[in-house]
Amino acid sequence: MTLSDTTTDTAGPDAADPRARRLRAALGNRVVLPGDDDWDLARMPWNLAVDQRPVAVARPENAEEVVDVVRAAAAAGLRVAPQSTGHAAAALADTGFADTVVISLARLRGVTVDPVARTARVLGGSQWNDVLEAAAPHGLTAPHGSAGDVGVAGYSLSGGLSFYARTHGLAVNFVRAVQIVTADGALVRASAEENRDLFWAVRGGSGAFGVVVSLEMDLLPYADVYAGMLLWDAARASEVARAWATWTTTAPDSATTTLRILNLPPLPELPPFLSGRSVVVIDGAVLGTDEGAAAVLAPLRALAPEIDTFGRIPAAGLVAVHMDPPQPTPAVTGHAVVDELPEDAVAAFLRAGSDPRLFMMELRHVGGAVARPVDAGGAVSAFRGEYICHAVAVVPVPDAAAGAGAAVGAAVALFEPWHIDALALTFVDGGNVDRRGGYGDAAGRLGELKRRFDPGDMFSAAHPVN
Template identity: 70%
Template sequence: MTLSDVPVDTRVDRLRAALGDRVAFPGDAAYDAGRVPWNVAIDQHPFAVLRPESAEDVVDAVRAATACGLRVAPQSTGHAAGALADTDLSDVVLLSLAGLRGATVDPVGRTARVLGGSQWNDVLAVAAAHGLTAMHGSSGDVSVVGYLLSGGLSFYGRAHGLAVETVRAVQLVTADGSLVRASADEHADLFWALRGGSGAFGVVVSIEIDLLPYADVFAGMLLWDASHADVVARAWAEWTATAPETATTTLRVLHFPPMPELPPFLSGRALVVVDGAILDTDAAASALLAPLRALEPEMDTFARIPSAGLVAVHMDPPDPTPALTAHAVLDSLPGEAVDALVAAAGQPGLFIVELRHLGGAIARPAANGGAVSSLEGEYLLHTIAVVPVPEAFAAAAAAVRAGIAPFEPWRTDALALTFIDGGGEDATAGYGAAAARLRELKRLFDPANVFASARAV
């Protein structure tokens, strides 16, 4: 009899014997609490759930799971749970890393050591005390590890590149249950693979990153009614064509339902918003924004703010949200593409249609980078649809795909790994030329395919 033939009850008994009450199974109260991801549109049903609170707990979990012929899926917040939607979790132990949170800062070396389940708010709070910040994304409650090791697009990106380039070392538990530190000097092949391959190579228990020397930043948003979407989108497209690398911005069209908990300027409205950051003096940043401000936005919050406040500029939802997304990377944004954007923004079923300005340092491969160190293309197109009830899932999936379909003439072969959020999507284009070597290293470090990653290698 092979391990895969071991009866379910026997596996349950073996896991309980090895892990005690740290592991939860269907029917246990902790099971449902641990299996629900941030993206609550995704209904996960793993074999078991475990919430480790130390690196030793992770070692125990991986060893016990593999001894029972089970796989392991690490998950910090579950923002990217959609990418696991088509993965059979019936033989998977889900490791909910929410108990592994915290960060310590070395202000002299301008680095931080971050525990594997931490969110960006955990890092920004301690970094700000030293006049430092990090290459975070547009939401403070996103997993540091998942975001970084999948590339990471930041409002500092056009000046500093992909956030993954700030990673200096990774401590993880590998498929054989070993606790390993990977860096440029230790397990260099594994370190290369992790920077892009992320959770496909192990369970990260801590990560060491470089910080940025910004105590404050010129950032904010410009907001108009969506009736101005055509004019604003054309102006932003022209503006970004010559914008310096110090400026990283997005253009979004948002449709808010009438909800009393929303502020009046959002509730029940359709809006077009330009937001982002400009790494320059107040005077230079204001001069750069002048063509957009000339369009007379009804709200203009661009100003010098504490760098920790940048994470709130994009207004990502603060609470778990049921949603589906799709994206494409564009090599240009001509007038016809702007027409397609405005048309897509009016499509029923879409909550957000967004363009993020890429280029600059984001497109330049790093000299000593890992499997992913750059993203070719000039713009990232992102569509989002809310799934208020399970019955709306199919319509939402169709809406986000339809939102990007008209942009085929301007699409590149690239994909941004952190934006791959649908079950069954092929992540190969996100790895580019690194895909073949990544697959070889996956076979070397995880020959039994122990780790069920949100983005399979």
């Protein structure tokens, strides 16, 4: 799939736009404009279903160049949207790309690990694979999510849910400092000691407060982890889903798992035993000893899965357990957060998962440390709820977008009776969902700080603050 497969409109903003010309004059070839040879490549996000057409895309290679771009955009009267990978491009598209320069941080990658302090300094466009590669030789790992090519800044600063989360909480609480370019074009450090209001705000408010050129974060002291997946044919979905739902009510915080129904297309790149099949999968990690983890998983293993890969693996291998797509993919997603999974909610999950238009219907077990606010945390340090009900449809061609959106909407609506007023911000990807549910009680102070640090609303973000 290439971007041109999904593109329906080739006109785009006018390269002769005087604001674009001002940017070119200020930044030269560090900015890509409509009509440039590499325009389509530069504007392509990870989520290929999103045809983003900003006024320009800037590709800075260091912090000073980020400062230059922010100042040039301000002088040209343009908004600025930081983007590392475009995994959340559909969320950003809710805000729109008019009058906006996308700052792609894709060239600002690199990680330095301090093995004694067990911390990492991560450049603003780095991806989780970069951190894992740098941390693993020191017997350390990180609170990454289920895909290694997700950006550290975008994920961490909007919460960040890992397979360590029920023990260690959200990734945002691992952030110790950020270096950030603010709306006035200043490069500042924000931490518990410096620019404390900004540090509070960016930990949740993310790209709405500036462009993060690097962040410092704690690492986790695990060289290896007990992790893997259990797989059954979808014919067993009812039995497995009911067992998992019951099991999660007493599972210890050391276990963070998901339950999914996957409707896999008949693709040659899939192993033959999976291609074209519907399967039910439980995956995740259980912290502790092999014996302890095996005891925790015993009730699930008693269901005799067709495949059981759970065992001790190098911690860096955890990023592959969920089998997320390894390349940019066009997709539509939606989610609801619920407190409980009574029999009818399990039935709703099974019904949603049987819709062949959905690639995946997932329940992520949260709660535990995910739901416990952290005293020294920022605007987002936890979210309420026990399960995320997450629907994903792939959009192979643009004409499939409406059907995919309808399928995701219908799946999420099935959970309406149990849906609580909470959101996992990193799981909000489009659909004009009101982000205030993700900010909870912090929304008021966050809005005040947005008006203080970005009075002209210069920064456009996947999760707007207002």
